[in-house]
Amino acid sequence: MILAVESSCDESALAAFDPARGIVRETVSSQAAAHEKYGGVVPDLASRMHLSALPLLLEEFWDELPAVTRVAVTRGPGLLPCLSLGIACARALSLSLGRPLTGVNHLRAHVHSSFMALHAADPAGFAAAREALLPHLALVVSGGNSLLVELGRDLAMRVVARTVDDAAGEAFDKGAKLLGLPYPGGALIERLAADGDASRHRFPRGIPERADLRMSFSGLKTALRYQLEKLSDAELRREMPHLCAGYQRAIVDQLTAKTDSALEAGRHRSLGISGGVANNASVRSAVGKIARERGVPLLAAAPSHCGDNAAMIAFAAWADAGLPTDASVTPEAQLAVDRT
Numbered sequence: 192m193i194l195a196v197e198s199s200c201d202e203s204a205l206a207a208f209d210p211a212r213g214i215v216r217e218t219v220s221s222q223a224a225a226h227e228k229y230g231g232v233v234p235d236l237a238s239r240m241h242l243s244a245l246p247l248l249l250e251e252f253w254d255e256l257p258a259v260t261r262v263a264v265t266r267g268p269g270l271l272p273c274l275s276l277g278i279a280c281a282r283a284l285s286l287s288l289g290r291p292l293t294g295v296n297h298l299r300a301h302v303h304s305s306f307m308a309l310h311a312a313d314p315a316g317f318a319a320a321r322e323a324l325l326p327h328l329a330l331v332v333s334g335g336n337s338l339l340v341e342l343g344r345d346l347a348m349r350v351v352a353r354t355v356d357d358a359a360g361e362a363f364d365k366g367a368k369l370l371g372l373p374y375p376g377g378a379l380i381e382r383l384a385a386d387g388d389a390s391r392h393r394f395p396r397g398i399p400e401r402a403d404l405r406m407s408f409s410g411l412k413t414a415l416r417y418q419l420e421k422l423s424d425a426e427l428r429r430e431m432p433h434l435c436a437g438y439q440r441a442i443v444d445q446l447t448a449k450t451d452s453a454l455e456a457g458r459h460r461s462l463g464i465s466g467g468v469a470n471n472a473s474v475r476s477a478v479g480k481i482a483r484e485r486g487v488p489l490l491a492a493a494p495s496h497c498g499d500n501a502a503m504i505a506f507a508a509w510a511d512a513g514l515p516t517d518a519s520v521t522p523e524a525q526l527a528v529d530r531t
Contacts, residue, residue: 192258194284195505196245198277199269199297200335201232202498203244207255208505213311217502218251220244223375230374231364238272245280259290263508265501266294267522268335274522282520293508294520297499299348300507302329302340304497305463305490307506324461324488330450330478333466333498334360334377337406337446339453346511351453352404359442360468362408366415366438370431380435381471387436392418394441401452411441439473447477454485465492467499 192215197204206217222240226232264281267274278294285292305327310317327342328351337360338353357365360377367376394414397407415438422430454462462482468474469492482489496503 192255193261193263193293193505193508194252194255194259195263195265195295195501195508196277196281196284197265197297197499197501197504198241198245198273198280199265199267200273200499201226201237201240202500203241203248203277204499204501205245205248205252206501206505207252207259208502208509209258210509211314213314214307214502214505216252216255217500218248219498219500220248227374230368232270234270234272237270238276241273241276245276249280249284256288259284259288261291261293261508262288263293263295263504264520265297265300265504266520268297269522271522278520278522292520295504295507295511297504298331298336298338298340299511300503301331301333301465301492302342302348302463303507303510304465304492304503305329306510307496307503308493309490310506310510324490326459327461327463327490328450328453328459329463329465330446330469331466332359332446332464332468332474334358334364334375334468336466337408337468339404339450341459352406352449354406354408355398356407356409357412359406359408359446359474360466362411362442363439363468363471365412369412369415369419370427370434377468377471380439381473383432384436384439384473385432387432387434389433389436389440391433392430392437394418394437396441396445396448398445399448401448404449404453406445406449408442408445411438439471443471443473443477446474447481450478451481451485454481454487457485459487461488461490463490463492465497465503467497469497470494 201222204219207215262285329340337358339351363377
């Protein structure tokens with residue numbers, strides 16, 4: 192059994208994974224309410240809350256500790272003070288239990304999270320079922336990252352495309368802040384957009400050339416700010432659903448256009464979507480449409496495993512290839528998705 196710790200940002204999480212049974216137990220403690228008044232995550236506050244939350248969460252796992260054969264932990268990317276707290280907790284568990292420690296790259300775990308349902312359906316047949324779906328194209332969209340990653344037949348990962356500036360989730364949250372919506376605002380934009388007309392307000396698509404797989408979302412926020420400067424308070428209230436719909440459509444269109452272009456070569460046998468933005472119904476539906484049109488199965492991470500969670504860390508510690516296992520795990524500030 193693998194016991195995993197996740198603390199890369201503002202969620203403290205633990206999970207236990209048994210390769211023969213799947214996720215045995217998992218729990219997440221969110222800090223969203225504490226950071227709301229600041230309009231974003233405050234790293235020092237987040238790390239202090241991890242220090243308080245992780246020991247309490249661990250109490251829920253006492254019964255599983257005797258069966259633990261390995262401890263896994265998120266080593267990055269993320270907020271360094273938060274990563275340090277999680278790594279310290281995991282190292283203490285590793286030493287006290289006498290079990291090896293594995294550091295897992297957070298983004299690699301997001302890629303593997305799309306396969307968790309496949310494992311849950313048939314743990315014994317998972318390896319063969321996964322092999323039939325490789326090479327796999329993964330769209331990872333979250334608050335801090337937006338990228339397309341290829342998972343090859345040898346389980347090596349290669350970054351196909353990434354954003355050159357902001358991530359899609361950041362565009363949602365910062366756009367919501369411009370609109371006067373509380374943090375985290377991505378879900379509120381989605382909710383308001385459901386009653387809006389996306390054609391009323393046209394926003395730019397960053398790097399629109401189809402052959403260029405790079406993504407860009409910084410100009411989208413600037414366009415929204417300029418649009419808002421033209422509106423009175425009364426007009427803003429009236430146009431809010433339409434602004435949200437148009438803004439969301441611009442994000443969805445860019446993600447789907449780049450994903451579809453990457454699939455065009457026909458080398459991928461499956462498409463995955465994961466990360467916090469994968470919980471957006473419009474994003475998930477649009478990516479599903481692309482998968483159907485390209486004739487490949489869609490592997491979508493479960494909603495509970497799209498955001499930061501320890502279950503995907505535990506699963507990746509087992510499912511990933513070539514992860515180092517040692518006691519010298521340190522925080523990683525850089526993207527390690529390319530590394531095999």
